[in-house]
Amino acid sequence: MPIRRPGAYSGPFHYAGGTLAGPMQGGAPPFVPMVATTLTTGTIDGNGSPQNGVTASVTPGANRLQLLTLAMNRASSLQPTAPTSVTGCGLTWVLQASIRGTTGVLNDALFVYRSMGAAPTSGQITIEMSYTLVSDPASLSWSLIEIAGVTTTGANGADAIAQSVEGAVTSGTSITATLAAFAKPTNRPAFLIGSTNRSTTLTPTATLVQVNNSASSAAGYPSRATALFNADTANLTPTVTAGTSVGHRRLALEISAA
Numbered sequence: 310m311p312i313r314r315p316g317a318y319s320g321p322f323h324y325a326g327g328t329l330a331g332p333m334q335g336g337a338p339p340f341v342p343m344v345a346t347t348l349t350t351g352t353i354d355g356n357g358s359p360q361n362g363v364t365a366s367v368t369p370g371a372n373r374l375q376l377l378t379l380a381m382n383r384a385s386s387l388q389p390t391a392p393t394s395v396t397g398c399g400l401t402w403v404l405q406a407s408i409r410g411t412t413g414v415l416n417d418a419l420f421v422y423r424s425m426g427a428a429p430t431s432g433q434i435t436i437e438m439s440y441t442l443v444s445d446p447a448s449l450s451w452s453l454i455e456i457a458g459v460t461t462t463g464a465n466g467a468d469a470i471a472q473s474v475e476g477a478v479t480s481g482t483s484i485t486a487t488l489a490a491f492a493k494p495t496n497r498p499a500f501l502i503g504s505t506n507r508s509t510t511l512t513p514t515a516t517l518v519q520v521n522n523s524a525s526s527a528a529g530y531p532s533r534a535t536a537l538f539n540a541d542t543a544n545l546t547p548t549v550t551a552g553t554s555v556g557h558r559r560l561a562l563e564i565s566a567a
Contacts, residue, residue, distance in 0.1 A: 343458035343497055343566055345538035348375075349434075354448035354531075362436035362449050369398050369429040373455040374469040374564065377402065377422040379436065380503030380534040383447040389418035390439055397434035400424040403465045408475050408503070408558040417532065419503030419558035425466030450534040456499070460565040471496060471563040478557040484511075485548040486561035495566040497539055500547040502559045504533040510552035511535055538564075 348367040362379075369375055381389035388409060395402035402422040409418040436451065459469040471493075474486045484502060502511070539547065547561055 341458055341567070342495075342540055343456050343538075343564060344540065345454050345456045345499075346370075347536075348453045348455055350450075350452045350534070352448065352450045352532075361438055362451060364397070364434040364436075364451065364453065366431060366433050367398065367453065368431040369400065369424075369426070370455055370457060371427055371429065372425060372461045373457045374459045374466045375400065375402075375422075375424040375453065375455050376405075376499065376501065376536065376562075377424075377434070378452045378454075378501045378503070378534045378536050379420040379422070380417070380450045380532040380558075381420070381447065382417045382505050382530040382532040383440075384416065384530060387440075387447070388415045389447070391418075391420050392436050393439045394437045395422050395434065396437075398424075398426075398432050399428070399430040400426045401465050402434075403467075405470065406473060406475055406560045408477060408560060410477065416530070417503065417505045417556055417558065419501070419560060421501050421560050423466045423470065425461065425469065448530050448532045450503075450532045452501075452534040452536045454536045454538065456538065456564055458567050460567055469565050471565045473563075474561040476559055476561075478559070480554050480556055482551045482554050483548065484551060484557050484559055485546060486559060488545045488547075488561055488563055490545070491543050491563055493566060494543060496543060497541075497564050497566070498544050498547050499539075499562040499564050500537040500549065500559065501562070502533075502535040502537075502549065502557055504535065504551070504555060504557045506531060506533060506551075506553050506555040512550045512552070513537055513548070 406421045462468040
């Protein structure tokens with residue numbers, strides 16, 4: 310009988326049809342793919358809505374990466390600012406990215422928050438704004454997803470994000486980003502987008518979990534938050550095609566597998 314050294318394994322393992330295939334020997338761990346789930350979406354706008362955004366009640370999973378995408382659009386002379394606070398579910402919400410214009414079109418922005426906890430509680434998430442949506446006017450759209458099977462070290466999910474790439478499309482239909490080579494072959498990309506049109510169709514070029522969420526256009530300044538995740542391949546150039554040529558701000562992330 311051949312002697313197998315400690316830690317050796319035969320394979321390789323592969324994920325097929327929802328089950329792990331390939332033998333496991335010598336204690337080698339199987340590859341468990343990450344899974345993204347939509348927890349909630351919502352909008353508020355300047356048509357009599359309150360100043361703050363309050364999500365539906367959600368139940369975040371323990372040790373899962375929470376990604377809250379916020380798309381904002383204000384009157385043309387006013388630039389959106391990040392919320393004064395994001396609270397809820399017994400978690401600490403950390404601003405991962407603030408993507409605002411520096412020249413040209415300045416009235417839309419994308420803000421992304423992350424969080425993770427060992428024992429989150431059920432409840433609503435409050436997004437406290439520093440300005441009044443009714444008087445500006447302005448709109449806010451949000452999308453919250455959680456990703457299971459990620460690295461759980463680091464404060465509030467810090468180590469679950471291996472890299473991030475920010476960018477914007479002032480006016481166009483192609484939304485893409487280029488990520489550097491992934492640190493691990495099992496890592497996967499997430500693509501978070503804020504758009505200035507509530508009805509444009511966004512078509513990804515790979516199999517993704519997608520959530521579209523748009524604010525009412527009653528205020529004249531609509532917004533749309535979109536969250537996408539590729540669980541199957543380490544796609545370094547996530548790309549989405551928009552049905553309407555409008556402004557988009559985007560954040561591409563490398564999510565680190567457990």
